[in-house]
Amino acid sequence: MFQKIALIAAVVLPxxxxxxxxxxxxxxxSEDISLYWAFGVWSCLILMLPAGITSSDIVWxxxxxxxxxxxxxxxxxxxxxxxxxxYKR
Numbered sequence: 001m002f003q004k005i006a007l008i009a010a011v012v013l014p015x016x017x018x019x020x021x022x023x024x025x026x027x028x029x030s031e032d033i034s035l036y037w038a039f040g041v042w043s044c045l046i047l048m049l050p051a052g053i054t055s056s057d058i059v060w061x062x063x064x065x066x067x068x069x070x071x072x073x074x075x076x077x078x079x080x081x082x083x084x085x086x087y088k089r
Contacts, residue, residue, distance in 0.1 A: 010063035
């Protein structure tokens with residue numbers, strides 16, 4: 001039972017990145033998000049990914065895969081909307 005709860009949490013936790021992406025898109029700006037922070041977190045996730053993929057623990061593996069996909073979307077969105085903002089000036 002604990003494994004099932006943890007697996008659900010491993011999928012749900014990264015889903016909280018979606019409102020952040022939506023907020024950036026609606027405002028058409030990522031100025032309030034530090035790109036240093038975003039790329040720092042993303043780099044750490046990339047470095048953890050091989051351990052997650054090769055792990056036999058399904059919760060860890062699932063969390064790593066879902067988190068890297070959704071946080072990559074956050075980083076991409078933040079970078080694109082930061083870049084657009086600079087070109088408009």
